[in-house]
Amino acid sequence: MRRIANGNLVLVSAAACVVWIAVWAWITRSGGPVSSLFLPSPGDVVERFGRMWVKPYIGSTLLGHVFSSLSIVLAGWALGGIVGVPLGVAMAWWPRVKWLVFPIFQLIRPVPPLAWIPLTLVWMGIGEPARIFVVFIAALVPWLMNSMQAVGSVDPLLIDAGRTLGASDGKILTRIVCRTALPTLIAGARIALGNAWTTLVAAELLAATAGLGYVALNASRMLDTDVLVVAMLLIGLLGVLLSLLMKLATHVLAPWSLSQQKG
Amino acid sequence: MLEPSATPKLELRNITKWYGPEGTGVLAVDDCSVSVQKGEFVCVVGPSGCGKSTLMTVGAGLEEATHGEILIDGKPAGKPGPRRSVVFQKFALFPSETVAQNIKFGLQMTNVPRDEQERRVQQQLEIMGLTQFRDSYPSQLSGGMQQRVAIARALAMQPEILLMDEPFGALDAQTRTILQEEVQRLSHQMHYTVLFITHSVEEAVYLSDRVIVMSRRPGRIKKEIQLPRDVAWKRGDIEQAAEHPEFIEARREIWALVREEIMAA
Ligand SMILES: Nc1ncnc2c1ncn2[C@@H]1O[C@H](COP(=O)(O)OP(=O)(O)O)[C@@H](O)[C@H]1O
Numbered sequence: 001m002r003r004i005a006n007g008n009l010v011l012v013s014a015a016a017c018v019v020w021i022a023v024w025a026w027i028t029r030s031g032g033p034v035s036s037l038f039l040p041s042p043g044d045v046v047e048r049f050g051r052m053w054v055k056p057y058i059g060s061t062l063l064g065h066v067f068s069s070l071s072i073v074l075a076g077w078a079l080g081g082i083v084g085v086p087l088g089v090a091m092a093w094w095p096r097v098k099w100l101v102f103p104i105f106q107l108i109r110p111v112p113p114l115a116w117i118p119l120t121l122v123w124m125g126i127g128e129p130a131r132i133f134v135v136f137i138a139a140l141v142p143w144l145m146n147s148m149q150a151v152g153s154v155d156p157l158l159i160d161a162g163r164t165l166g167a168s169d170g171k172i173l174t175r176i177v178c179r180t181a182l183p184t185l186i187a188g189a190r191i192a193l194g195n196a197w198t199t200l201v202a203a204e205l206l207a208a209t210a211g212l213g214y215v216a217l218n219a220s221r222m223l224d225t226d227v228l229v230v231a232m233l234l235i236g237l238l239g240v241l242l243s244l245l246m247k248l249a250t251h252v253l254a255p256w257s258l259s260q261q262k263g
Numbered sequence: 264m265l266e267p268s269a270t271p272k273l274e275l276r277n278i279t280k281w282y283g284p285e286g287t288g289v290l291a292v293d294d295c296s297v298s299v300q301k302g303e304f305v306c307v308v309g310p311s312g313c314g315k316s317t318l319m320t321v322g323a324g325l326e327e328a329t330h331g332e333i334l335i336d337g338k339p340a341g342k343p344g345p346r347r348s349v350v351f352q353k354f355a356l357f358p359s360e361t362v363a364q365n366i367k368f369g370l371q372m373t374n375v376p377r378d379e380q381e382r383r384v385q386q387q388l389e390i391m392g393l394t395q396f397r398d399s400y401p402s403q404l405s406g407g408m409q410q411r412v413a414i415a416r417a418l419a420m421q422p423e424i425l426l427m428d429e430p431f432g433a434l435d436a437q438t439r440t441i442l443q444e445e446v447q448r449l450s451h452q453m454h455y456t457v458l459f460i461t462h463s464v465e466e467a468v469y470l471s472d473r474v475i476v477m478s479r480r481p482g483r484i485k486k487e488i489q490l491p492r493d494v495a496w497k498r499g500d501i502e503q504a505a506e507h508p509e510f511i512e513a514r515r516e517i518w519a520l521v522r523e524e525i526m527a528a
């Protein structure tokens with residue numbers, strides 16, 4: 001039953017996409033109600049996409065801009081994980097670490113990552129390191145919060161079981177706690193990546209020399225709405241793609257968390 | 264037969280356990296002494312909340328007693344470890360590990376040689392009827408199967424003492440009966456030394472050589488009842504056993520003691 005229902009949903013979604021694009025095409029047709037200056041037609045966008053794919057636009061091809069954005073996102077996201085996961089695990093495992101770090105962390109948390117940009121500009125200028133840093137800040141919070149929560153919510157009974165089976169404290173942490181916490185950790189990684197992506201694009205709107213946000217900003221200044229729409233569509237699609245990749249990671253790294261009772 | 268004078272395999276001597284500060288916290292167990300001889304199956308029964316789990320957790324070394332000592336072969340037992348295996352009511356299986364990995368876990372932790380690990384895992388899978396679930400994850404198994412894995416994991420350690428805290432409490436009636444019979448058969452064959460917690464009087468009479476009745480909280484030892492050992496009626500299934508006059512008499516006596524505690528609450 002469920003399978004069929006899910007299959008139907010996919011069909012409905014696909015049909016809805018076609019309808020939305022059709023509506024878009026209809027309102028932007030030549031002589032239609034919406035001028036191409038406000039919103040280009042789907043055809044214009046596709047054509048523009050093709051041209052930008054081969055010909056550089058403000059310094060590099062579309063692929064170059066995509067690559068620039070992605071590499072900064074991945075760098076900042078990975079750095080966030082490298083710092084956030086061990087810190088989050090340590091905070092959950094040793095109360096002292098939590099007391100030490102948590103106050104600062106609570107203070108930083110409500111500051112939107114973009115609010116770091118002015119300070120970052122002073123520290124590092126508008127180069128890549130500055131953007132990586134802002135992305136890092138955006139990714140750090142979910143990385144850290146989720147790993148802390150993941151470890152904190154491991155059933156203490158499992159730790160007791162481990163102790164009676166002769167596991168040392170170190171083995172309990174690595175073999176039981178961290179492994180059990182993995183699905184929540186991956187969920188944190190996924191949120192972190194989403195945050196990283198939206199923050200980067202916003203950062204590129206403010207201070208950048210390449211990337212999809214930078215393309216969008218330039219296009220807006222030039223009233224090149226078709227370029228703007230290309231950039232926005234790509235930003236959306238890449239965001240979806242990153243999210244799907246992280247879902248896949250759960251299947252690969254923690255298949256047990258998805259399994260259902262069978263006997 | 265057992266010599267009453269022999270040093271017990273496991274002894275809980277004058278155990279008192281306060282949760283929170285002594286005097287103002289919760290007094291869960293008050294001056295309880297329990298000893299289990301080698302090869303003996305001892306059940307502790309008592310009303311819910313009387314301190315049975317506390318007694319077992321302390322006995323396993325997972326919690327410190329406020330007063331009293333835990334001795335194995337007359338010497339302080341120290342930290343929890345593979346000499347005392349524990350089976351918990353809630354199974355406590357590692358969700359990220361398969362059935363075989365769960366059983367193997369303690370063997371890896373205690374540096375059992377690799378081929379010996381494999382041999383013991385295989386043996387336990389067969390004994391507990393888990394061979395076809397070898398590579399399943401706990402979340403894929405029913406409660407009864409999960410508890411079989413937990414028992415297999417405990418037995419694979421070849422512990423000197425087996426501690427079980429209401430291991431069948433979370434199972435449905437049929438599964439419980441089947442596992443009771445298997446544990447009965449196993450302990451009879453292997454002469455395990457077992458401290459078994461339950462609130463089921465029938466289970467206690469069927470499985471054990473001796474039943475210890477606890478009072479309501481704060482848990483004290485109310486009475487010990489010696490049951491006939493090595494008698495034929497215990498070796499069959501539980502329904503047959505329950506018809507035997509000795510079973511009926513023991514159940515009546517113990518149930519009367521437990522009822523007193525429940526009614527007095
Ligand atoms: N960690 C704890 N902290 C405070 N009180 C506890 C704790 N564990 C158990 N208790 C209390 O100790 C008493 C005995 O509990 P327990 O040993 O679990 O009883 P039983 O297993 O016989 O049902 C209960 O009143 C319970 O509320």
Ligand SMILES: [Mg+2]
Pocket residue numbers: 315316317429
């Ligand atoms: Mg209990």
